[in-house]
Amino acid sequence: MRHIRIGSGAGYSGDRIEPAVELADKGDIDYLVFECLGERTVALAQQARMKDPDGGYDPLLEDRFRAVLPICAARGIKLVTNMGAANPLAAAQKTAQIARSLGLALKVAAVIGDDVFEACQHSELPFMEIDGTLQQLGNRVLSANAYLGAAPMAQALREGADVVITGRASDPALFLAPMIHAFDWAMDDWNLLGQGTVAGHLLECAGQITGGYFADPGVKDVPGLARLGFPIGEVGEDGSLVITKVEGSGGRVTAATCKEQLLYEVHDPRRYIQPD
Template sequence: MRSIRIGSGAGYSGDRIEPAVELAERGDIQYLVFECLGERTVALAQQARMKDSDGGFDPLLEDRMREVLPICAVKGIKLVTNMGAANPLAAARKTAEIAKALGLSLKIAAVIGDDVLDACKDGDLPFMEIDGTMKQLGNRVLSANAYLGAAPMAEALSAGADVVITGRASDPALFLAPMIHAFGWAMDDWNLLGQGTVAGHLLECAGQVTGGYFADPGFKDVPGLARLGFPIGEVGEDGSLVITKVAGSGGAVTAATCKEQLLYEVHDPERYIQPDVIADFSQVKIEQLTPDRVRVSGGRGTARPETLKVSVGYIDGYIGEGQISYAGPGAVARGRLALEIVRERMRLTKVATSETRFELIGIDSLHGETLSVRAGDPYEVRVRVTGRTESLREAVRIGNEVETLYTNGPAAGGGVTKSARDVVAVASVLLPRALATPSVQFVEAAS
């Protein structure tokens, strides 16, 4: 029976690069997947694209490509990623430029069509998690990106792409696409697609399934976390799956790590809704074969939904924050007085907030553990005041009030920081799938 090995090179945008290099060099993989797109990441990337039309893709794309492309080119490893974020075409062009500069001859494909902002506005779709519709948000909307499925990525691979870069796509679909391409799975073979989705879901968060998120000292000890190895999925053409990692790398692949990841972000195990299939995890069986080798079976599926989930990014007000530290005898009392002063100042000056937090954080961040342990009360505390506002101007005022504690508050405060920023929130709508029309576009480096 034919099988492929898929390596998971990243579980989020800022993930480590070394484990992906290790997978490419020593993992004996045919596909390397970088899953780098969180729920808010596209909206933030859309903001970046508004400032620079050639921007809006993952900020680590260039670093990652320079590290892994030479290895992948030599070993014939295909790369699939959602590092395109809000601008997959620009990401593909940048990757082509990098390949050319490295003297590599590679076919680079962009999957476009996840940006469905116009279609969503035209339909005035209701939100799933909050009250209201998209039109009611007006110009606060930043982006609307549909979760695409595996089909266009598989199409790009079948057309000869060495690198496939997409924007918003279902996380498991990034891994499902190589399976569909390699094995020729039909897009209505629901049980195969369901089992492939199980594999993708286990691999999508990279180091989580090899013990990173699992670790809890004294209860669930995991060795070598500083050089954690990322997972490899050995997938057969019948959907069979073994999760493993590079021999000698840190971390662990156990039945328990896989069970925890299987349940991660799953609301209904019988109906894990994806753009390609509604997967059923309820009969999944997980078996430890040998150290760092776990067999996963029993995934099933039913027909895909007629709608696509769309992640809508929007501006949801502003956050202002100020912090200041107090240390030494009476630090806690001075910290509490500082909070009282700021609370009263915000009332007197009528800072307009819809939500506030006044808190003391920290025990030993200033003068170290030795001095702090000797004190009855914590030897040091950090005051933090935050508030949500409707304007940036009001948000700025919160940090300013904390800063005035330098000379107008309790003795010996120091280390003030303050910030004010907009809040990028996300909510979801459902869009008829016919209104999202993904396509594949091959790019070349500019002459």
């Protein structure tokens, strides 16, 4: 049975870069995913784009890519990320520029379509959280984004992209896309897509599943937190999954750390919706 290894290089916008370098260098991975976007960060990115039309992507994009692109290019590791934030096209152009400056010939894809601000701005769409509609908020609305699924990212990989950059996508879809691409999963094979989505949820917050979220000193001790290693998901074409990390890195992966992360992500499984 075929397997792929997916490393989680970041779990939020300000995450440290060293664990991603360790994954690329020592993790024997096929894909490296940077999950760096949330509701707050996409709003901040939209503010940045308003000030600079060429901005609005993750502020650590250049530092991250300068650190990992040479290793990934040398080892054939594909990268998938939502560091495009409010401006995936500008992020892709910047990434291509960084690659050229490093002497690398890489194919960079931008996945767009998540920004639905103009479509929503004057609508009567109801709010889930408050009584009223979107239009009643007037100019207080800063951004509106739809969660994209894995299909366009998988398509970019199929078309030969070395780096895939998106804006707002569902977090597990960043990990599901490499699985769909590598194993040619059908987009209506709900069991496999469900298994891949669970795998994505376990991996998406990086150091959370290797003990960062689990640690409670004196109650649930985790060794080596100062150099916490980030997780690797070894995924089989049947949707099976083994979570591990680079040998010798800090933290731990146990059934308990995995259960905490899964509960953190899914909440009520009877009312659980993903774009895929």
